[in-house]
Amino acid sequence: MKPQYLLIPGLLLLGACSAQTKEATASVPTLKDAFDGKFLIGGAINTRLVDGLDPKGDSIVSLHFNTIVAENCMKSEKINPAEGVYDWDDADKFVKYGLDRGMKVIGHTLVWHSQLAPWFPLGADGKYVSADVMKERLRNHIHTVVGRYKGKIHGWDVVNEAILDDGTYRKSPFYEILGEEFIPLAFQYAHEADPDAELYLNDYSMASPAKRDTYVKLINDLRSRGLRIDAIGMQAHMGMDYPDFDEFEKSLVAFGDTGVKVMLTEWDMSALPTVNTGANISDTTAYNAMLNPYPDGLPENISREWNARMEHVMDMCLAHADIVTRVNAWGTDDSMSWKNGWPVAGRTEYPLLFDRNHNLKPFLKKYLPQE
């Protein structure tokens, strides 16, 4: 008996065919099969999905992904909102969701200036705490969070977005209080808390040559100190006119040459005009129409160009599959992407691997195993 499939707009689901379940499952073309043996494939998921409020998103993730990353629930403002206070509810459910499905679960993120719990760097006087106090807070936070998920989280984005595009250190509270040492300290604490977890640096604008150089130095420095660092996460927030793919690839190769693995993280590609805040348009309606030009669907020519650019990136990952170990979209389908609200609120975006009807985007079809 041939396995029966139910085609829900683009999403292949198994039909009623219980005796054949095994055979049928093996026949469903999935992304995780497509890239098996090359790299992990997955996405960021939010608490709505984990809580069962996005069943179609759940189907995508369960069928196609073998790795997930926490979109928001592990950021310090959420998980450690006050000193000594931890809110584990969403993070626990997220980790269980992934483990129940046999996925590699990625923690995001231990040290980040954004969505940082406001109390973290401040004393009772509202001023930055001393270096000693900050070290202790960092150690407690990392030991507590990483320790709770010891043996469950496959890898951690230990430090996120520490370097600016010009290659200098971001003047975050961590940097202002501890200087460059906050990075090795964070890696040390994370490794103490779970010696088996993979540890990553993660950042955007990785095509920038200055940023590339600083990260190469930083990785070499961590390694020369004997600290564990497994991979560098190249955040892949892209658009129709950025990044420079050649420079992006140069960075990928340069990071790989240091001996660490490379992960394409936070992958999404805006299909909308890149926001130029200097645009000289006085009429708000015209300005909004310019920024949000496709509220009812992506025109065919833009879609074709978008797919070609995405295919180029995926082919780049495949060409470097010896060093690329994970490819991770920042979300599941277009309707839930953070890009609908950033950097401009209220736009209709098309940045992810699945469209609003939960169809796989056309560029991915060539990678699927043929039935």
Ligand code: XIL
């Ligand atoms: C974003 C989330 O997707 C949004 O829901 C949230 O409001 C803001 O943060 N770089 C990162 C991610 O490392 O954590 C950010 O995620 C996107 C940019």
